[in-house]
Amino acid sequence: MLKYLPNAITSLRLLLAFPLGMLILQQDYAMALAVGLLAGITDALDGFAARRLGYFSRFGAALDPIADKLLILVTFACLAMIELVPIAVAAVVIGRDLVIVVGAICYRLLVGPIEFAASKLSKLNMLVQICFCVMLLALQLLPPLPAYLLQGATVLLIAIAVVSGADYVLTWSRKARQQNASAS
Template identity: 75%
Template sequence: MLKYLPNALTTLRLLLALPLGLLILRHHYALALWIGLLAGITDALDGFTARRLGYFSQFGAALDPVADKLLIMVTFLCFAQIELVPWYVATIVVGRDLIIVSGALCYRVLVGPIHFAATALSKINMLVQICFCVMLLAAQLTPLIGPQVIQGATVLVLMIAVVSGLDYVVTWTRKAHQNQEPGN
Protein backbone atom coordinates (compact mmCIF):
# COMPACT_ATOMS: atom_id res chain seq x y z
CA MET A 1 0.00 0.00 0.00
CA LEU A 2 2.87 2.39 0.78
CA LYS A 3 4.13 2.12 -2.79
CA TYR A 4 1.14 4.22 -3.91
CA LEU A 5 1.78 6.97 -1.35
CA PRO A 6 4.03 9.20 -3.52
CA ASN A 7 1.52 9.17 -6.42
CA ALA A 8 -1.40 9.72 -4.03
CA LEU A 9 0.36 12.77 -2.57
CA THR A 10 1.09 14.11 -6.06
CA THR A 11 -2.54 13.55 -7.09
CA LEU A 12 -3.71 15.38 -3.96
CA ARG A 13 -1.44 18.31 -4.88
CA LEU A 14 -2.91 18.32 -8.38
CA LEU A 15 -6.43 18.38 -6.96
CA LEU A 16 -5.58 21.27 -4.61
CA ALA A 17 -5.09 23.66 -7.56
CA LEU A 18 -8.80 24.34 -8.03
CA PRO A 19 -9.69 25.13 -4.40
CA LEU A 20 -6.52 27.20 -4.05
CA GLY A 21 -7.45 29.27 -7.09
CA LEU A 22 -11.04 29.73 -5.93
CA LEU A 23 -9.94 30.80 -2.45
CA ILE A 24 -7.56 33.38 -3.90
CA LEU A 25 -10.26 34.74 -6.24
CA ARG A 26 -12.66 35.02 -3.29
CA HIS A 27 -10.01 36.78 -1.17
CA HIS A 28 -9.96 34.01 1.44
CA TYR A 29 -6.22 34.42 1.94
CA ALA A 30 -5.83 32.62 5.26
CA LEU A 31 -7.43 29.42 3.97
CA ALA A 32 -5.59 29.80 0.64
CA LEU A 33 -2.34 30.04 2.57
CA TRP A 34 -3.15 26.81 4.43
CA ILE A 35 -4.05 25.03 1.19
CA GLY A 36 -0.82 26.33 -0.38
CA LEU A 37 1.19 25.09 2.57
CA LEU A 38 -0.54 21.70 2.36
CA ALA A 39 0.37 21.54 -1.33
CA GLY A 40 3.98 22.36 -0.46
CA ILE A 41 4.04 19.65 2.19
CA THR A 42 2.67 17.07 -0.25
CA ASP A 43 5.37 18.10 -2.75
CA ALA A 44 8.11 17.54 -0.19
CA LEU A 45 6.58 14.30 1.10
CA ASP A 46 5.99 12.71 -2.30
CA GLY A 47 9.63 13.22 -3.26
CA PHE A 48 10.87 12.08 0.13
CA THR A 49 8.75 8.94 0.22
CA ALA A 50 9.60 8.03 -3.37
CA ARG A 51 13.34 8.36 -2.68
CA ARG A 52 13.33 6.92 0.82
CA LEU A 53 11.11 3.97 0.07
CA GLY A 54 12.28 3.48 -3.51
CA TYR A 55 8.77 3.77 -4.95
CA PHE A 56 9.44 5.46 -8.27
CA SER A 57 7.06 5.16 -11.18
CA GLN A 58 6.89 6.60 -14.68
CA PHE A 59 3.42 7.88 -13.84
CA GLY A 60 4.67 9.70 -10.74
CA ALA A 61 7.68 11.10 -12.59
CA ALA A 62 5.35 12.56 -15.23
CA LEU A 63 2.62 13.69 -12.83
CA ASP A 64 4.86 15.51 -10.33
CA PRO A 65 5.96 18.37 -12.62
CA VAL A 66 2.42 18.63 -14.02
CA ALA A 67 1.06 19.13 -10.50
CA ASP A 68 3.75 21.72 -9.73
CA LYS A 69 3.16 23.65 -12.95
CA LEU A 70 -0.62 23.57 -12.61
CA LEU A 71 -0.49 24.90 -9.04
CA ILE A 72 1.90 27.70 -9.99
CA MET A 73 -0.04 28.64 -13.13
CA VAL A 74 -3.40 28.71 -11.35
CA THR A 75 -1.97 30.70 -8.45
CA PHE A 76 -0.26 33.34 -10.59
CA LEU A 77 -3.25 33.71 -12.91
CA CYS A 78 -5.56 34.17 -9.90
CA PHE A 79 -3.12 36.66 -8.34
CA ALA A 80 -3.18 38.65 -11.58
CA GLN A 81 -6.97 38.46 -11.83
CA ILE A 82 -7.39 40.08 -8.41
CA GLU A 83 -4.48 42.47 -9.07
CA LEU A 84 -2.05 41.16 -6.47
CA VAL A 85 0.52 40.91 -9.27
CA PRO A 86 0.59 42.64 -12.63
CA TRP A 87 -0.55 40.57 -15.61
CA TYR A 88 2.91 40.69 -17.16
CA VAL A 89 4.28 38.78 -14.13
CA ALA A 90 1.68 36.02 -14.52
CA THR A 91 2.29 35.98 -18.29
CA ILE A 92 6.04 35.49 -17.86
CA VAL A 93 5.65 32.77 -15.21
CA VAL A 94 2.95 30.89 -17.12
CA GLY A 95 4.62 31.55 -20.49
CA ARG A 96 7.87 30.01 -19.26
CA ASP A 97 6.09 26.80 -18.32
CA LEU A 98 4.11 26.69 -21.55
CA ILE A 99 7.31 27.16 -23.59
CA ILE A 100 9.01 24.33 -21.68
CA VAL A 101 6.04 21.98 -22.12
CA SER A 102 5.68 22.90 -25.82
CA GLY A 103 9.40 22.41 -26.34
CA ALA A 104 9.26 19.00 -24.66
CA LEU A 105 6.37 17.94 -26.90
CA CYS A 106 8.19 19.16 -30.01
CA TYR A 107 11.36 17.38 -28.92
CA ARG A 108 9.40 14.15 -28.39
CA VAL A 109 7.74 14.37 -31.81
CA LEU A 110 10.72 15.59 -33.83
CA VAL A 111 13.71 14.06 -32.06
CA GLY A 112 12.67 11.18 -29.83
CA PRO A 113 12.17 10.12 -26.24
CA ILE A 114 12.87 12.65 -23.52
CA HIS A 115 14.97 11.67 -20.54
CA PHE A 116 13.94 14.63 -18.49
CA ALA A 117 15.29 15.77 -15.17
CA ALA A 118 14.72 19.15 -13.59
CA THR A 119 17.77 21.39 -13.69
CA ALA A 120 19.18 23.10 -10.63
CA LEU A 121 17.91 26.43 -12.02
CA SER A 122 14.45 24.96 -12.47
CA LYS A 123 14.40 23.73 -8.88
CA ILE A 124 15.49 27.18 -7.70
CA ASN A 125 12.77 28.71 -9.88
CA MET A 126 10.11 26.50 -8.30
CA LEU A 127 11.35 27.27 -4.79
CA VAL A 128 11.38 31.03 -5.48
CA GLN A 129 7.88 30.91 -6.96
CA ILE A 130 6.48 28.88 -4.08
CA CYS A 131 8.07 31.19 -1.50
CA PHE A 132 6.75 34.19 -3.41
CA CYS A 133 3.20 32.80 -3.43
CA VAL A 134 3.30 32.02 0.29
CA MET A 135 4.77 35.47 1.02
CA LEU A 136 2.15 37.23 -1.12
CA LEU A 137 -0.69 35.40 0.62
CA ALA A 138 0.86 36.12 4.02
CA ALA A 139 1.22 39.80 3.05
CA GLN A 140 -2.56 39.96 2.67
CA LEU A 141 -2.89 38.86 6.31
CA THR A 142 -0.20 40.95 7.99
CA PRO A 143 1.25 44.42 7.48
CA LEU A 144 4.72 43.10 8.37
CA ILE A 145 5.41 42.31 4.70
CA GLY A 146 5.62 45.67 3.00
CA PRO A 147 5.28 46.67 -0.65
CA GLN A 148 9.07 47.01 -1.04
CA VAL A 149 9.56 43.36 -0.06
CA ILE A 150 6.88 42.27 -2.50
CA GLN A 151 8.38 44.41 -5.25
CA GLY A 152 11.86 42.97 -4.68
CA ALA A 153 10.50 39.42 -4.60
CA THR A 154 8.58 40.08 -7.82
CA VAL A 155 11.81 41.13 -9.54
CA LEU A 156 13.48 37.95 -8.29
CA VAL A 157 10.59 35.80 -9.58
CA LEU A 158 10.83 37.45 -13.01
CA MET A 159 14.62 37.13 -13.22
CA ILE A 160 14.78 33.46 -12.25
CA ALA A 161 11.81 32.59 -14.50
CA VAL A 162 13.49 34.16 -17.53
CA VAL A 163 16.96 32.75 -16.78
CA SER A 164 15.71 29.21 -16.03
CA GLY A 165 13.41 29.28 -19.07
CA LEU A 166 16.29 30.32 -21.33
CA ASP A 167 18.44 27.60 -19.76
CA TYR A 168 15.88 24.98 -20.79
CA VAL A 169 15.59 26.35 -24.31
CA VAL A 170 19.37 26.43 -24.83
CA THR A 171 20.00 23.03 -23.23
CA TRP A 172 17.28 21.20 -25.14
CA THR A 173 18.08 22.95 -28.42
CA ARG A 174 21.65 21.70 -28.08
CA LYS A 175 20.45 18.18 -27.29
CA ALA A 176 18.15 18.23 -30.32
CA HIS A 177 21.02 19.36 -32.58
CA GLN A 178 23.35 16.69 -31.16
CA ASN A 179 20.73 13.98 -31.79
CA GLN A 180 20.20 15.20 -35.35
CA GLU A 181 23.91 15.04 -36.26
CA PRO A 182 25.02 12.08 -38.38
CA GLY A 183 26.16 9.14 -36.29
CA ASN A 184 23.67 9.71 -33.47
Protein backbone atom coordinates in the same frame (compact mmCIF):
# COMPACT_ATOMS: atom_id res chain seq x y z
CA MET B 1 1.08 -0.06 -0.58
CA LEU B 2 3.90 2.40 0.20
CA LYS B 3 5.06 2.28 -3.40
CA TYR B 4 2.01 4.36 -4.35
CA LEU B 5 2.66 7.04 -1.71
CA PRO B 6 4.81 9.40 -3.85
CA ASN B 7 2.24 9.39 -6.68
CA ALA B 8 -0.62 9.83 -4.21
CA ILE B 9 1.11 12.89 -2.74
CA THR B 10 1.68 14.32 -6.23
CA SER B 11 -1.96 13.63 -7.11
CA LEU B 12 -3.03 15.54 -4.02
CA ARG B 13 -1.04 18.57 -5.23
CA LEU B 14 -2.73 18.27 -8.62
CA LEU B 15 -6.14 18.21 -6.95
CA LEU B 16 -5.32 21.20 -4.71
CA ALA B 17 -4.80 23.56 -7.66
CA PHE B 18 -8.48 24.25 -8.27
CA PRO B 19 -9.57 24.78 -4.64
CA LEU B 20 -6.57 27.08 -4.21
CA GLY B 21 -7.60 29.08 -7.26
CA MET B 22 -11.19 29.35 -6.06
CA LEU B 23 -10.10 30.48 -2.59
CA ILE B 24 -7.86 33.15 -4.12
CA LEU B 25 -10.67 34.40 -6.35
CA GLN B 26 -13.01 34.50 -3.34
CA GLN B 27 -10.26 36.40 -1.49
CA ASP B 28 -10.37 33.89 1.35
CA TYR B 29 -6.69 34.44 2.03
CA ALA B 30 -6.45 32.45 5.26
CA MET B 31 -7.80 29.28 3.63
CA ALA B 32 -5.86 29.96 0.42
CA LEU B 33 -2.69 30.26 2.49
CA ALA B 34 -3.42 26.96 4.24
CA VAL B 35 -4.10 25.17 0.94
CA GLY B 36 -1.07 26.84 -0.67
CA LEU B 37 1.19 25.72 2.18
CA LEU B 38 -0.18 22.19 1.91
CA ALA B 39 0.49 22.19 -1.84
CA GLY B 40 4.03 23.46 -1.24
CA ILE B 41 4.65 20.77 1.35
CA THR B 42 3.42 18.06 -1.03
CA ASP B 43 5.93 19.30 -3.62
CA ALA B 44 8.76 18.56 -1.21
CA LEU B 45 7.23 15.38 0.22
CA ASP B 46 6.57 13.50 -3.01
CA GLY B 47 10.20 13.65 -4.11
CA PHE B 48 11.44 12.87 -0.62
CA ALA B 49 9.10 9.87 -0.38
CA ALA B 50 10.14 8.56 -3.79
CA ARG B 51 13.85 8.85 -2.94
CA ARG B 52 13.48 7.52 0.60
CA LEU B 53 11.28 4.58 -0.38
CA GLY B 54 13.03 3.98 -3.70
CA TYR B 55 9.75 4.05 -5.61
CA PHE B 56 10.29 5.90 -8.85
CA SER B 57 7.95 5.50 -11.79
CA ARG B 58 7.64 7.03 -15.24
CA PHE B 59 4.09 7.95 -14.30
CA GLY B 60 5.27 9.82 -11.21
CA ALA B 61 8.08 11.47 -13.14
CA ALA B 62 5.54 12.77 -15.66
CA LEU B 63 2.83 13.63 -13.11
CA ASP B 64 5.08 15.76 -10.87
CA PRO B 65 5.83 18.52 -13.42
CA ILE B 66 2.21 18.45 -14.60
CA ALA B 67 1.04 19.03 -11.02
CA ASP B 68 3.62 21.79 -10.56
CA LYS B 69 2.68 23.55 -13.78
CA LEU B 70 -1.07 23.32 -13.16
CA LEU B 71 -0.65 24.64 -9.62
CA ILE B 72 1.47 27.57 -10.81
CA LEU B 73 -0.81 28.34 -13.77
CA VAL B 74 -3.96 28.41 -11.64
CA THR B 75 -2.35 30.31 -8.77
CA PHE B 76 -0.72 33.06 -10.82
CA ALA B 77 -3.72 33.42 -13.14
CA CYS B 78 -6.00 33.89 -10.12
CA LEU B 79 -3.56 36.24 -8.36
CA ALA B 80 -3.48 38.35 -11.53
CA MET B 81 -7.28 38.28 -11.87
CA ILE B 82 -7.70 39.83 -8.42
CA GLU B 83 -4.76 42.16 -9.08
CA LEU B 84 -2.42 40.87 -6.37
CA VAL B 85 0.25 40.49 -9.03
CA PRO B 86 0.58 42.46 -12.23
CA ILE B 87 -0.54 40.63 -15.35
CA ALA B 88 2.99 40.99 -16.74
CA VAL B 89 4.44 39.06 -13.78
CA ALA B 90 1.88 36.29 -14.17
CA ALA B 91 2.59 36.22 -17.91
CA VAL B 92 6.32 35.69 -17.33
CA VAL B 93 5.72 32.86 -14.85
CA ILE B 94 3.01 31.17 -16.91
CA GLY B 95 4.84 31.88 -20.18
CA ARG B 96 7.94 30.08 -18.90
CA ASP B 97 5.91 26.96 -18.23
CA LEU B 98 4.12 27.19 -21.58
CA VAL B 99 7.46 27.46 -23.40
CA ILE B 100 8.69 24.36 -21.54
CA VAL B 101 5.52 22.37 -22.28
CA VAL B 102 5.46 23.37 -25.97
CA GLY B 103 9.19 22.62 -26.19
CA ALA B 104 8.68 19.19 -24.63
CA ILE B 105 5.89 18.38 -27.08
CA CYS B 106 8.02 19.51 -30.03
CA TYR B 107 10.99 17.53 -28.75
CA ARG B 108 8.83 14.42 -28.40
CA LEU B 109 7.35 14.81 -31.88
CA LEU B 110 10.53 15.80 -33.71
CA VAL B 111 13.33 14.09 -31.78
CA GLY B 112 12.06 11.30 -29.56
CA PRO B 113 11.29 10.28 -25.99
CA ILE B 114 11.84 12.76 -23.19
CA GLU B 115 13.57 12.08 -19.89
CA PHE B 116 11.50 13.66 -17.15
CA ALA B 117 14.02 15.29 -14.83
CA ALA B 118 13.87 18.73 -13.26
CA SER B 119 17.07 20.73 -13.29
CA LYS B 120 18.42 22.33 -10.12
CA LEU B 121 17.43 25.72 -11.54
CA SER B 122 13.90 24.46 -12.14
CA LYS B 123 13.66 23.20 -8.57
CA LEU B 124 14.90 26.57 -7.33
CA ASN B 125 12.32 28.26 -9.58
CA MET B 126 9.52 26.20 -8.05
CA LEU B 127 10.75 26.97 -4.53
CA VAL B 128 10.86 30.70 -5.31
CA GLN B 129 7.38 30.59 -6.84
CA ILE B 130 5.91 28.74 -3.85
CA CYS B 131 7.59 31.08 -1.37
CA PHE B 132 6.43 34.13 -3.36
CA CYS B 133 2.81 32.93 -3.41
CA VAL B 134 2.84 32.03 0.28
CA MET B 135 4.37 35.43 1.10
CA LEU B 136 1.81 37.24 -1.06
CA LEU B 137 -1.11 35.41 0.56
CA ALA B 138 0.33 35.94 4.05
CA LEU B 139 0.70 39.65 3.32
CA GLN B 140 -3.06 39.84 2.85
CA LEU B 141 -3.43 38.76 6.48
CA LEU B 142 -0.47 40.57 8.07
CA PRO B 143 0.74 44.15 8.21
CA PRO B 144 2.24 45.24 4.90
CA LEU B 145 5.92 44.82 4.14
CA PRO B 146 7.98 47.73 2.92
CA ALA B 147 7.38 48.09 -0.82
CA TYR B 148 11.03 47.45 -1.67
CA LEU B 149 10.85 43.92 -0.16
CA LEU B 150 7.87 42.96 -2.31
CA GLN B 151 9.54 44.54 -5.34
CA GLY B 152 12.74 42.61 -4.61
CA ALA B 153 10.81 39.35 -4.30
CA THR B 154 9.07 40.10 -7.60
CA VAL B 155 12.38 40.80 -9.35
CA LEU B 156 13.80 37.54 -7.97
CA LEU B 157 10.70 35.65 -9.12
CA ILE B 158 10.97 37.05 -12.66
CA ALA B 159 14.75 36.58 -12.86
CA ILE B 160 14.70 32.94 -11.80
CA ALA B 161 11.75 32.23 -14.12
CA VAL B 162 13.60 33.70 -17.10
CA VAL B 163 16.95 32.07 -16.26
CA SER B 164 15.49 28.63 -15.54
CA GLY B 165 13.29 28.82 -18.64
CA ALA B 166 16.28 29.76 -20.80
CA ASP B 167 18.25 26.91 -19.22
CA TYR B 168 15.57 24.43 -20.33
CA VAL B 169 15.49 25.84 -23.86
CA LEU B 170 19.28 25.71 -24.19
CA THR B 171 19.64 22.26 -22.60
CA TRP B 172 16.94 20.63 -24.70
CA SER B 173 18.08 22.40 -27.88
CA ARG B 174 21.56 20.99 -27.30
CA LYS B 175 20.11 17.50 -26.68
CA ALA B 176 18.06 17.74 -29.87
CA ARG B 177 21.13 18.76 -31.91
CA GLN B 178 23.15 15.90 -30.40
CA GLN B 179 20.36 13.42 -31.09
CA ASN B 180 20.00 14.61 -34.68
CA ALA B 181 23.79 14.56 -35.19
CA SER B 182 24.07 10.98 -33.89
CA ALA B 183 21.15 9.90 -36.08
CA SER B 184 22.84 11.25 -39.22
